[in-house]
Amino acid sequence: MDRYARMFASLNDKNQGAFVPFVMVGDPDIAQSEAIIGQLIESGADALELGIPYSDPIADGPTIQAASIRALSHKVTVADCLALIGRIRNKYPDVPIGLLLYSNLVMAQGIDTFYAKAQEAGVDSILVADVPVREVAPFQKAANATEISQILIAPPNATDETMQKIGEYSKGYTYLLGRAGVTGAETAANIPAADLITRLNKHNAAPALLGFGISTPQQVAQAIAAGAAGAISGSATVNIIAANLKDKDNMLSELGRFVASMKAATTKG
Incomplete structure (x- = not known):
């Protein structure tokens, strides 16, 4: 069993x-980023x-775009990111x-080369x-x-043909979009997503994690109740980083409280 399969089991x-x-x-720099990631796990x-910082993140809203800009302002490279992930x-x-x-x-590095470097760093999946x-x-x-899981996106308007291909090729998990558009905590996910999850299950897709617009424990609980295997929260997490750039200890404390509250909402009723 791979790490995702062991986690879901x-x-x-x-x-x-x-x-x-x-x-x-x-984000906001390599040293603090490593502390942040450790805090997320410990919480x-x-x-x-x-994410890997990129200058033109077309699927992301302003919150995550700003995170990329902060990281790039410190000259963070792909190699820096993979080294941190390895640690x-x-x-x-x-x-x-x-x-x-x-x-x-x-x-930029060649698909095969990039995936080999990601595997060496300990990456389990790539979307x-x-x-x-x-x-x-x-x-x-x-x-x-x-042996990396290629993560596939299931959009709200996915056709049956797309769902069938996701079912055929997905590994690790399926990224289920809670709504159309770009990332952002400001626009709530259109939960429940029970119909989409039923369609994914019909095609034996990898377990669905609901993302885009997930920012509160209630939304996590709703995602689980709709049949999702879990929830992904991006902009809400990054917002905590952005709000505490001048107080890095408080940043970690706030992240810890946020993760703990979101995790508590994953218990199934």
Whole structure:
């Protein structure tokens, strides 16, 4: 069993769903980013979704765009990010770690080379935000060669053909969009997503994690009640970082409280 399968099996035994926070690696700088990621895990995160700073993040709203700008202002590189992830992997050998990034960052190094470096760092999954299912084949090939799970996005308006392909190719988990548009905590997810989850299950897709617009424990509980295996929260997590740039100790405390409250909401009723 891979780390995701072990995580979902363990959570099912405890009658829980997964809470997965997203942060941008290198935000606000490498040293604080490493402390942040450790805090997320210590506070109860079941898995991590980590961004790689990019200058043109078209799927992201202003919160995560600002996180990229902060990291890039400190000259954070892809190599820096993978090195940090390697240190986290050594300290936390069992926590699933996923990357969410853009295709240019992968293509710049060559798809096979990037996936090999990600595997070496201890990455479990890769989601390429700007690559739709119909164009994922070369990334899927590299993922299979490195035993990395290629994460696929199930949008709210997915056709049956898309759902079928997701069911055929998905591994690790399926990223279920709670709504259309860009990332952001300001616009709530359109929960419940029970119909989409039923359609994914019909095609034997990997477990669905609901993302986009997840910012409160109530939304996490609603996602679990709708049949999702868990929830991903990005902008709400990054907002805490942005609000505490001048008080890094308080930043960690606030992140800890946020993760604990979101994780508590994953217990199934």
